[in-house]
Amino acid sequence: MFTQKWMHNHSEVLRRAAITLLLSIPAKAGMPPSTFTSVPSLPSFTGVSTTPKNVEWTEAALRTVRMLTVNGGKELAEAGVLGRKRPVRIKVERIVIDETSNDENSSSALPSNTKIVHFQRHGQGYHNLIGEIFRESGRSIDFDERDPKKNPFVRPELVDSPLTAFGLAECATWRGVGASLRPDLIVVSPLQRAIRTATGTFADHIGTGAKWMAHEGCREDLGLLSCNRMRPASEAAAEFPFVDFGGVSSGESDSLWGPDKRETRQEQADRAYGFVTEFLRNRPEREIAVVTHSSFLFTMFNAVFDCGDDEDLRSWFMTSEIRSVRISFSESQ
Template identity: 30%
Template sequence: MFDVCVSDEKIWFGTSGFVFYDPDMGGSACPSLFPLHRCKTLHLVRHAQGFHNVAGEKDHSAYLSPELFDAQLTPLGWQQVDNLRKHVNACGLSNKIELVIASPLLRTMQTAVGVFGGGDYTDGLSVTPLMVANAGNSNRSAISSLNAPPFVAVELCREHLGVHFCDKRRSVSEYELLFPAIDFSLMETNEDILWKADVREANEEVAERGKKFMDWLWTRKEKEIAVVTHSGFLFHTLNALGKDLHPLMKEEVCKHFANCELRSIVIVDKSAIGSGNSETNYPGRIPGGLDLPSDSAPKKHSEKGASTNSLA
């Protein structure tokens, strides 16, 4: 369904192997052509450092602790957010993104609004804040939605489900108070019914969920989308979709994400499940006329001449 290639700054990825390793070609990749309106640019971001990352680095069993329920960002994590925000503003990315999708957990939504939001909220603004002050004990000012793209919470891009308390979410009603301008309308239940205390989601199940998430993206009209999610989700999804990549590109695409790392990729819709309309294509001369290619014209003239001679 999705295909892959690499250019100077962009990576295309997929399952049907549009770019592949061919020993007979000296290891070079065969370039392929795709209509622009069959492509979407995704800016994938892993959340910044959370308290569960610190605890788990010291002792892996800490992930089982209820004290890490829906872990929020550390002070260092917020520094990482500030640094990434400076980067997306400096490179112009902040002006291109049409939609921000976030996994509905504290650490991902804090990262999303901190990086792609409208900056500090000022009293008296008529816009709704993306995050209220001190959300998740962050000790941060409120963040405005002014001049920011829409933000949507989507459960399909959550981390591994089950067992680890840091991956269990709060109720939607709690999140709506903390992140008033994030759209939670796609959340099917108020409480977290997906997380199970005694069953951890398998890697293959995460990858399959990732494929469903990519399919869902094609139902969106936006072409340039930021996705703020988790290391495990990204790793298993990209490895499943990028299995046919050249080894060098696979190393670049499919390795683990660092905290607050951003990678920009392009996905290609070969199955035509997305929009079939281009906003930039132009049909040529209007009104229509005879536009024979130059190499076809002599043949047509020759045939016409032969027909005329036969009637003479």
């Protein structure tokens, strides 16, 4: 009861914050013309994942993904994390999953050094909505800025930002895809938008023998951004009793999050590498679903994985999008 009341009050605060922000920004006719002049067209995603026919992303969301793909790539390049040689090579190949069957990609026939992993970005959260409002007004966001007028994601109302009604609907739309998959383990970021996305998309795998586990290694950018600060772990564990929170060590005050500085791209890349090589690689399950966040996914697919020539795999994830891949591990020469 306490958790439900907290969720209702939190969502209402965020709804009012979004309305306040919308009313405070002068209306403009879309984004400035110069904003996307160097941005390529959005990847088709064909073959990367099975996209339900009735999925519709807003034009603002599509523009944002184009922008983030380009800007994120530049940021990773400037941080010097691209092409870095690590002890373990992680080769990733996309696989096509049909909503009615995935027999051709059965995990039972995989080599011992290979796993099938279904990566999903969470559905639209209130922070995503507020970011869209901000950008549609023609204003850019500085993710390292502490001033909420320049970076709305530091607003205190956004702590552990939940899904919007649109985000919840997205998860329901992807449920058919989730039901067609056969994960033995479903790993979720302990932030509530990721858990709720997983419980909506993979609802048919609750109570069926698949393990559910929260893992802090796949959280979004640590530090500064309020939307990435986790609510007390005890509340999340009480709300989702089928999820194992035993490995979540940040506790009631989120010791991994700090108010002064955002995690660097190098730090995030190292964390993603550790999550994949120390956790996913060593799990006994051969087919795994991971529900996580866009910045983390972008860094992992660009700075940690070897995706070959597949540019689609390296693009920014859309909200709720699932990309199914075959991951092979080998020692670097």
